[in-house]
Amino acid sequence: SQQGEEDPQALSIQEGENATMNCSYKTSINNLQWYRQNSGRGLVHLILIRSNEREKHSGRLRVTLDTSKKSSSLLITASRAADTASYFCATPRGGGSEKLVFGKGTKLTVNP
Amino acid sequence: DGGITQSPKYLFRKEGQNVTLSCEQNLNHDAMYWYRQDPGQGLRLIYYSQIVNDFQKGDIAEGYSVSREKKESFPLTVTSAQKNPTAFYLCASSKDRSVEQYFGPGTRLTVT
Numbered sequence: 001s002q003q004g005e006e007d008p009q010a011l012s013i014q015e016g017e018n019a020t021m022n023c024s025y026k027t028s029i030n031n032l033q034w035y036r037q038n039s040g041r042g043l044v045h046l047i048l049i050r051s052n053e054r055e056k057h058s059g060r061l062r063v064t065l066d067t068s069k070k071s072s073s074l075l076i077t078a079s080r081a082a083d084t085a086s087y088f089c090a091t092p093r094g095g096g097s098e099k100l101v102f103g104k105g106t107k108l109t110v111n112p
Numbered sequence: 113d114g115g116i117t118q119s120p121k122y123l124f125r126k127e128g129q130n131v132t133l134s135c136e137q138n139l140n141h142d143a144m145y146w147y148r149q150d151p152g153q154g155l156r157l158i159y160y161s162q163i164v165n166d167f168q169k170g171d172i173a174e175g176y177s178v179s180r181e182k183k184e185s186f187p188l189t190v191t192s193a194q195k196n197p198t199a200f201y202l203c204a205s206s207k208d209r210s211v212e213q214y215f216g217p218g219t220r221l222t223v224t
Contacts, residue, residue, distance in 0.1 A: 042215035
């Protein structure tokens, strides 16, 4: 069952611009994660934000979490062509489970 | 280097044949997972294992089987009962009680 849904499905920007992707989810969570997938490769964990955090930074990444709206956003600042990838949000299924539910992803293209 | 390996990267089979996909990790992780990814889609959980000699069905287990005889290994067999086996298969692992997952590079299976 899908929990997180990313928006937009696809995003095309120029190098140097910022990219913002959104994720909405349905049930209460204790954390939310963002992953990146280069074409034809495995996923790479980017950042985890806990339910008691509203914002978290990692390098050029900024993640926000609004538990009242059940939504999260991933901002990539000063994007580079190498940021071209699909980005997925993932939430635990609940009950302390290690299992994750992934959204369908946002495909980001950064044009040089 | 620690990580997860999947082999082979590309696999071709004729319809009606069983095929086994390999997944090995040297991260000393207890939990391992198999996901299926179809074009433009998110990840769907096939099977997962939290401990050696134990595994549970995920959302789309029909037509698949797994074993977990060693902590390091979690092979997936795609049986002839799987109606639409052509897909990209991803293996992942995580530490006990940690939700961050580490992914292998994936195996692209094509069945004709």
